[in-house]
Amino acid sequence: MLPRPLETEPLSGAAIADRLRALDAWLSEHAPLWEPRPFVTWRPAWWDDAPDLASWVQTVGDGPIQALEDDLSSTVGLPERLASLARQAAALTELAPLAGAQPTPRGRGVKSRKGEQVGGFLAATEHALRGGDAVVVEWCAGRGHLGRTLSERLEREALLLERDPSLCAPARGAPERSGVRHVCVDVLDDAVHHALPDRGAFVALHACGRLTDRMLDVALAHGASAIAAAPCCAHRLFGALRYAPRSAIGRASALSLDANALRLSVLDEASVSPRDRARRQREHWLRVAVDLLAREATGADEHFSFPSAAAEQIDLPLVEFVDWVRRAHGLPVPAGWDPDQVGPAATQQLRVIRAGAIVRRVARRPLELWLALDRAQSLVEAGLEVSVGTFCARTATPRNILIVGRAT
Numbered sequence: 001m002l003p004r005p006l007e008t009e010p011l012s013g014a015a016i017a018d019r020l021r022a023l024d025a026w027l028s029e030h031a032p033l034w035e036p037r038p039f040v041t042w043r044p045a046w047w048d049d050a051p052d053l054a055s056w057v058q059t060v061g062d063g064p065i066q067a068l069e070d071d072l073s074s075t076v077g078l079p080e081r082l083a084s085l086a087r088q089a090a091a092l093t094e095l096a097p098l099a100g101a102q103p104t105p106r107g108r109g110v111k112s113r114k115g116e117q118v119g120g121f122l123a124a125t126e127h128a129l130r131g132g133d134a135v136v137v138e139w140c141a142g143r144g145h146l147g148r149t150l151s152e153r154l155e156r157e158a159l160l161l162e163r164d165p166s167l168c169a170p171a172r173g174a175p176e177r178s179g180v181r182h183v184c185v186d187v188l189d190d191a192v193h194h195a196l197p198d199r200g201a202f203v204a205l206h207a208c209g210r211l212t213d214r215m216l217d218v219a220l221a222h223g224a225s226a227i228a229a230a231p232c233c234a235h236r237l238f239g240a241l242r243y244a245p246r247s248a249i250g251r252a253s254a255l256s257l258d259a260n261a262l263r264l265s266v267l268d269e270a271s272v273s274p275r276d277r278a279r280r281q282r283e284h285w286l287r288v289a290v291d292l293l294a295r296e297a298t299g300a301d302e303h304f305s306f307p308s309a310a311a312e313q314i315d316l317p318l319v320e321f322v323d324w325v326r327r328a329h330g331l332p333v334p335a336g337w338d339p340d341q342v343g344p345a346a347t348q349q350l351r352v353i354r355a356g357a358i359v360r361r362v363a364r365r366p367l368e369l370w371l372a373l374d375r376a377q378s379l380v381e382a383g384l385e386v387s388v389g390t391f392c393a394r395t396a397t398p399r400n401i402l403i404v405g406r407a408t
C-alpha cells in the first residue's frame, strides 16, 4: 500500500467513508499481528508467518525497547517490515485540525491541559453550534467546564449532565451562572430522556466508551441540531461484550472488538512518572514469573490471570509474592521451584512481551480512528453534515479526535 499524502483538511463527506474502508481493510489484514495480547499469548501464530519480526521480538535488548516505549512515534531501530507497517499506519491516520488555529500549549499542568482541550473543542465546534437558540447539552460533563464555556461564548442555555454528585455544582453548593443547569443523572438511565430539550446541541468531551454511543443515539432521537463528540476509553462497554458498530461499513466489517481489543486503542494514555513506571515494570515481572510457574505446573501454555495486586504485595520478594498468589488466587506451583532460575527467565520473557507490545501498537491509532469514523459515518447516514479532525495537540490529550455533526 502506498502512503497517502498528508491531510490538510478535516475529513468530511465521502472522505469519511473512504478512510473508514481503508482503515478497515488494513486492520483486518493485519489482525493476526495486533489481536493477540503479548502478555497472554507468548507465542502468537504470526511468528511463523513473519520470522524476521519474530526473531527481532525475541532478541531485541532493553535499551532499544525502552527508547521505542518512550517515543511512541519513533520507527528508529524497527525491523523494516514493522517500520513499513508503521509508515502505512501513520499515513492512514493522518488527520488535520478542525479549527484553523490550535491553541499553543502553555504549561504541562492538568488544569492547563483541560483548558487547552476546552479551548480547542470550542474553536472546533463554534461554527457548527453558532446560530439558533439550541440548548447546549453537555454529556458526562464532569465539572462542566466545556458546557459552561460554550454557554457563555454562544450566549445559550446549557444543561450539564453528570452522574457523580461530587462533581455537580449544585451538590457542591457552588453558584451557577444564569441559564446553566448542572443536573445529577445517570445518562444510561431512561430517565435522562425527560431532562432533555428537543433539537439541543449535544457535546461530549471524553464520555467513556459506550457513553459516547449512548449520546449519539439519544441526541438523534431528540432531533439534535448539532452533535460534537471526542471519544475516549473505548474499552468501557458498561456490560456489553463488544463494540456494536454503528455504520453500515462498520457492521459489514470482519472486525469483532471486545474490551481487550478496544483497550489497544487507548494504550498510549498514561504518561507515567519514572517511579510509577518502575513499580509497573516490577509488577509485570512478578506476573510473568507467576505465569512461568503456572505454565510449568499445568503443562499448558495458558496465561494465569488474577486481579491487580496492592503496592504492599508488589514490594514482596518473589518467593513471598508467589506464595501470596498461591494462597489468594489458587496458583498451581511446581514442587521445589528455584527463584534463581525463574527470576531471570521472567526478565527475559518480559523483554519479549514488551517487544511484542511494540509490534502490536502499530495498530493503535488506526483502531482509534476506525472507531471515530464508524461513529462519524453513522451520523452521515443519519443525514448530518459531518467533519472529523483533531481539536487539540496530543500533548493536551492523546484522545484528540473530534466528530462534529450538524443537522442540515
Ligand SMILES: C[S@@+](CC[C@H](N)C(=O)[O-])C[C@H]1O[C@@H](n2cnc3c(N)ncnc32)[C@H](O)[C@@H]1O
Residues within 6 Å of the ligand: 139, 140, 141, 142, 143, 144, 161, 162, 163, 164, 167, 185, 186, 187, 188, 204, 205, 206, 207, 208, 211
Ligand atoms: C473522563 S470524564 C470527562 C469529564 C468532562 N467531560 C471533562 O472532559 O472533564 C467522564 C465523566 O463521565 C461521568 N460519567 C460516567 N458514567 C456516567 C453516567 N452513566 N452518567 C453520567 N455521567 C457519567 C464521570 O463521572 C466523569 O465525570
